[in-house]
Amino acid sequence: MITSDDSFSTLESASNQPQQILGNGVNTKYAQYNNTNQQMTNKPANHLQKQDKDEDTEHENVVQQPGLEQELDYEPTSQDSDEDLQEINDLHEVHLDDGEKITIAELKDAYWRRQDYLSKQQDIVEQKNYVQKQAKILAHSADSLAQLINHHMPADPHPSLAQTDPSAYQNIINLRQQALNIINHFVEEGRYPDKIAKELDTEHVEIKLKNENEKLENIFPQTKDPAQRESFFQNIFKIGKKIGFQEEEMKNIIDHRLLVLAHYAQLGLQSQKISEDVYRKIRHKPSVSSVPNRKKSSNHHRITSQQRAIQKLQKSGSFYDALDIDFV
Structure with a gap:
């Protein structure tokens, strides 16, 4: 292994024979190099050690400081990408029925x-x-x-x-x-x-009462009109009395479901009454026998006419005779 002292001695010996090593035309340059080499040889050893330490420190600083390669090697984590995606989703706009635009973030804020x-x-x-x-x-x-x-x-x-x-x-x-x-x-x-x-x-x-009234209006929108509302409750009171409720009991009803049941009970009783009236009219209506006989004779005449037309077609084979046949 060649040490620094050996390298300096080699350079010094070579400086005594410049023409043998470098030839003509380079004496001036070599002389400058030789002077520099001699100055380096005359420097104390502690200066060389200090220079080595400075080079090591500079190398460590270069290693510690993040360079361009470290910046290029940075890869975003899944947490960063999720946060970015969440921010993008929050900025997405939603169109309301009235044409107003609001972001997902505003919807979340309103919800919470x-x-x-x-x-x-x-x-x-x-x-x-x-x-x-x-x-x-x-x-x-x-x-x-x-x-x-x-x-x-x-x-x-x-x-x-x-x-x-x-x-x-x-x-x-x-x-x-x-x-x-x-x-x-x-x-x-x-x-x-x-x-x-x-x-x-x-x-x-x-x-x-306010909540029950809103539920009742959602089921029966006609109750929003004062006149129709009054008529609705009059019918409810009538059916309640018919079923057996007292007037005071009907006034104390708060649950809208009982009012809905009373309304449909009224419709059911009305439908039952109409059905009974129709059945009573049909039951007492006199029967008419002439209509079925007339229909029967009409069908018999139609069958006889068809048979005659078919027989005529078989004999003549005419196209016009075929048109006289009813295939329905």
């Missing part, structure tokens, strides 16, 4: 906002139901306490006690008044929760 709204509405309904139950419990408890105190409240003292023992009479009057005050307090306190419960009941009934 509606879901959040429905969830919050459900929470509100549950909270109202809970408050309603608690209000009823409080009202019932207040009423029970008032009845309990009333049961243990002393009765009115006899008027004669005021003459015989005025102090005892006054004590009984005071105790009774205190008990009445407590009862009135519980009665007043029980009215507020009961009022809240009734208000929530009314609100719940109104919401249910």
Whole structure:
């Protein structure tokens, strides 16, 4: 293996015989090279080591820094491609019935906002139901306490006690008044929760009536018109009374399905009545025997005419005689 010292010694020996190695015409260039070589030979060894370290450091920096080849070798992952595809799909536009254009992202946002709204509405309904139950419990408890105190409240003292023992009479009057005050307090306190419960009941009934009315209008669009709606419910009340419902019971019906059943029950009864009337008319209608006999004689005449035409065709073989035959 040739070391750096050997290479420098070889170059130095060659510098003494320039014409033997390079020939004529290159002395000037070689002299410059020789001077440079001598300067390199005279440099200390630590300078060479420093140069080697700088070259190694530069090589490491080149390796560490991403080059063009590393950028070209980059391949997108499946996650990146899925995200890009999702962004493209979100930007896709959808045409609504009214001609408006909205993106998939806007549809998603509207869907989630509606879901959040429905969830919050459900929470509100549950909270109202809970408050309603608690209000009823409080009202019932207040009423029970008032009845309990009333049961243990002393009765009115006899008027004669005021003459015989005025102090005892006054004590009984005071105790009774205190008990009445407590009862009135519980009665007043029980009215507020009961009022809240009734208000929530009314609100719940109104919401249910609105929903049931919308369902009824979807099934019977004619009920949207006030005149037809009034006629519809008049018929419903009539059929309800005929079936056995009381008028108050019909007024308290909220479920639209019962109204639908009553409507079709009315149509069924009307159809049954029409069928019975038609059957009664047909049953009592006198029979006519002349029509079948006439039809029978007509068919017999037609068969006889056909037989004659066929016999005539067999004898003549004429085209015009063949046209007289009815092949139907």
